[in-house]
Amino acid sequence: MRDEPGTRLPSPFALLLGQFRSEWRLYARDRGAMFWTFLFPLLMLFGFGVIFRSGGAPTLTLVRVAPAEETARDRAFLQALGESHLKVETLPAAEAEKRWAKGETSAQLESVGDGYRLRLNSYLVAQGQVAAQAASQAFLVAQARLAGSPEPERIPVVVESPGHVHSDSYAAFLVPGLVGLNLLSMGLFAVGMVTVAYREKGKFRRLAVTPLPKWVFLLAQILHRVTVVVLQTTLLLLAARLGFGITNQGSYLLFAALVVAGTATFLAMGFALSSFASTVETYGAISNLVFFPMMLLSGVYFRLDNAPRWMQASVSILPLSPFLRALRAVFNDGATLAGHGAGLAILGAWAALSFVLAVRRFRWV
């Protein structure tokens, strides 16, 4: 023994703190991680939030093929169309056809004999149908005016969220979705991918020959990811508030509790998945197989209300769907978690399964 002083190992707490600080310092230097973690969610929010900015119904364009000769009925119809929320563009037949062929027209109004016909773009059926509905209504109004009979009444339309509270803004729908997506990618990539890479490249082996306790290393990683999630979520909520005036309608405590539950679930899921791959390439394939279906189908960007029942059913047992439903209920509708028991049980089951797999299958080398 060379010398006796300094034979006591450093305290686990000091090690944990040092390890945590080192994790943050190295993480902050990783530009890719910075982008995907902090910038990407904000870009998504502002990008989609602005594209689908609502407040009033969307302006739709109806292309009207100029009739050979404007009749009184044509003029009355055009006037009624102008009173609707449609933007009417009258074009000569050849130009209208050119526009149609480019695929830019969703709905086109043509004169056929002494009547009319609506042509809808099969690729833009949703917009086309909205335009068609408005055009039909305008047609009824025009006919009533020509006949001197009373105008048909319009049914007033109100756009509202399921919990009757929040506005019709897509950005508001998106915020909880992005929070969930952040958690999912944190678990799958910042935890799972990093674990596989460390193992494959032998970082763990180098640590294993030092007296640093393994649990200290893992706990520091987990603490780091948790602080990343806190920062990321705070940033997103702040951006939503400043950019779109969106705020949490429900209890912040419930919101935070859900985020904690989601973080734990997806963290465990990342560790569990990492045990099924020995190379980064294999893990990339596995994690994408998990990530993309959840990102696209679990309600991050849109709901699957029009999808076949079997698909809705299978997606609802993935962990992200019930998580997002509960998070939206709190954030968008100011609701409690009542009625989300089954969903939260699904989330809990995933958390438990992942945790058991992670603990039983985790490998250092």
Add this chain to the structure above:
Amino acid sequence: MADQIRVRGLRKQFPKVLAVAGVDLSVARGEVFGLLGPNGAGKTTTLEMIEGLTPPDAGTIEISGLSWRESAPEIRARIGVQLQATSLYNKITPKEALDLFGSYYPKRLGTDELLDLVQLKDKAGAYHVTLSGGQAQRLALALALVNDPDVIFLDEPTAGLDPQGRRSLWEVVRKMKAEGRTTMLTTHYMDEAEALCDRLAILDHGRVLRVGTPAELIASLGIPSVVELTFEGAAPDPSAFAARLGAPVEVRGDVWEIPTPDPKALLPRLLTAIDVERLVYSQVHVRRATLEDVFLHLTGRSLRE
């Protein structure tokens, strides 16, 4: 001298191969001890079991009288390890890496002192990804020394280094020895083994074939010299020639090797045989026997094969 490392009956079975088949080793304090053998001889597996990285199937390991089962953290605090490949975070600097790894240990050498020792002072603040292979290797060595270790394990420390890099690593190992530390290293360079190691164990197929100082091992051959005949292109079949010469001829690539205890007596007979057989060769060369010959003699194979 007390044994710093004591290994008895070490075994490791991998799914398809018995990597280590009963190894006994004793390394004295302050010794530089080498494990010499070709790839797949079991050097790394043996080393990793002693380092506590791979659990052995059977056998006992004592380091400074401590066993892994009872005193793993204490052993880890006292040993310094350079693995065959050391992977670090991409964007950590040598200074930060030494500070971070140093913080795991009860006592440590200074970061500046270590950077000086491995000549990385001017790279102290460079990201790890930007270091050359040799620089990264030197950082790995510095990391192995960060805890002021009693025992140092180096797995193929000079693989991939240029001649100057190898020479300066040898200097570091000698300095560590002068400070009273014990070093155990693996290598498949016989010149390195000969220049650096006080004692060597020659391994093949997971077994220790022989242990001794380089001089003892070479002397044990009883053949101080080797006559080499070099050919242009592949060497021809030597059986007829060997019969005429009355001495064994071994073929290695484009060279015939004729080990002999007495080159003075062999050479005239050799030249006669060359004349009679009308042998066309490009060079004849007499050299002293090396560890390579010892290895060849013990295993029938070359170290690099």
